[in-house]
Amino acid sequence: MADLFSPEWMQGYQAQWNAESELSDALAKINFTANIGYGFKGDDKPTGVLVIENGKAVAAEAYDGQELNWDLRADRSHWEKWLKNGLNMMGMGMAYTKGNLKFVVGDYGAMVKDPRMVGPFIKSFSVMGRV
Numbered sequence: 494m495a496d497l498f499s500p501e502w503m504q505g506y507q508a509q510w511n512a513e514s515e516l517s518d519a520l521a522k523i524n525f526t527a528n529i530g531y532g533f534k535g536d537d538k539p540t541g542v543l544v545i546e547n548g549k550a551v552a553a554e555a556y557d558g559q560e561l562n563w564d565l566r567a568d569r570s571h572w573e574k575w576l577k578n579g580l581n582m583m584g585m586g587m588a589y590t591k592g593n594l595k596f597v598v599g600d601y602g603a604m605v606k607d608p609r610m611v612g613p614f615i616k617s618f619s620v621m622g623r624v
Contacts, residue, residue, distance in 0.1 A: 497572060498531045498541035503553035505624040507543060510550040513620050519613045521548030527562035534566045534595055563599035579619040582611070 496502060511517050526546050530539030542559050544552035567575075571593045580588070582605075588594035589601055604610045 497569065497576075498539070500541070500553070500555050502624055503531075503541040503543060503555075506541075506621060507550040507553035509620045509623045510543065510545075510617070513616065516613045516616045516620055517548045517550070519548070519609070519616075520545065523609045524548075525610070525613075528559050530556055530559075530561045530564040530598070532556070532564070532566050533572075534568050536566070539564050539566070539597075561598045564597035565599070566595040566597055567593055575618045576622040576624075579622060580615055582615060585615060 525548050529543045529545065531541050531543070532539030539556045539561070542552075542554055542556050542561070543550050544554075544559075567588070571588065575584075575588075585594065586605075589596075604614060
């Protein structure tokens with residue numbers, strides 16, 4: 494298995510993202526477009542970036558200074574736990590409150606208040622586990 498958030502891993506994530514209708518199709522309905530960075534707490538920058546256009550992942554690559562709309566960080570152990578077990582609404586709230594899941598860029602509050610976004614966001618964690 495490729496290292497978490499490496500270009501190879503991100504490309505696998507892109508394929509899984511696009512294969513999951515509860516994620517890509519749901520976000521297409523709201524014309525969701527964003528650059529999403531993924532990485533580890535304590536690092537200066539994210540490791541990988543997923544580029545989403547109208548719900549579909551169109552690029553998956555190493556972070557190289559791209560402007561980000563979202564930048565999600567956690568310790569490796571937390572990422573691995575969420576990849577293995579997924580994440581639900583309560584778990585996400587606890588992870589955010591405890592600081593285990595950090596939004597370096599992005600509005601967590603606005604996202605959780607919008608059911609059109611929060612469902613796909615939670616789904617993205619189980620999709621990560623398929624890579």
